[in-house]
Amino acid sequence: MKRILFCTLTLLCVLCASGQEQQRQRRPRYVIPTDAPILIKQADGSVVINTSALCKDVRGYRDMTPVEITIAKGKVTKVEALRNNETPKYMDMVKPLLDKWNGKKVKDAQAAKVDAVTGATFTSKAVIENVRQGLKYYQEKK
DSSP states (O other): OHHHHHHHHHHHHHHHHHHHHHHHOOOOOOOOOOOSOSEEEOTTSOEEEEOTTTTTTOBOSSSBOOEEEEEETTEEEEEEEOSOSSOHHHHHHHGGGGGGGTTSBHHHHHHOOOOOOTTOHHHHHHHHHHHHHHHHHHHHHO
16 A cells, blocks of 8 residues: 555656646747837838837846837827737736827827836836837937
8 A cells, every 4th residue: 555655656746847847948039130120111101110129228027028119190109019028928918008108299108107017017117118219219310
């Protein structure tokens, strides 16, 4: 009886240890291209700002958090998160932030006080900084 119990416990330990090894494996890191053009003029007259190259030093929890900012007729029409290495769960928490600038004039959007999301503080602060730097760049280059 003791031998059966010992074998069962040993088997359980081995299974648990192999399960933990699988959990520790992380998804491969995505290499964020930093050579993309920063400002792209669209055929409809709108402008798209890509912060991948502009905000190389701005980091979220795991890495860069680049965004694309679309501006038409002097107003922000869309802010979209680009592919990044942040944990999807935390990026989902930050996504409602992206609408905070929509419909605002660029100058007003720059001055907007946007709070970081509790629970995804590093990621949301990085996204906010990407938007600020992207709008600043637009103001300087327009």
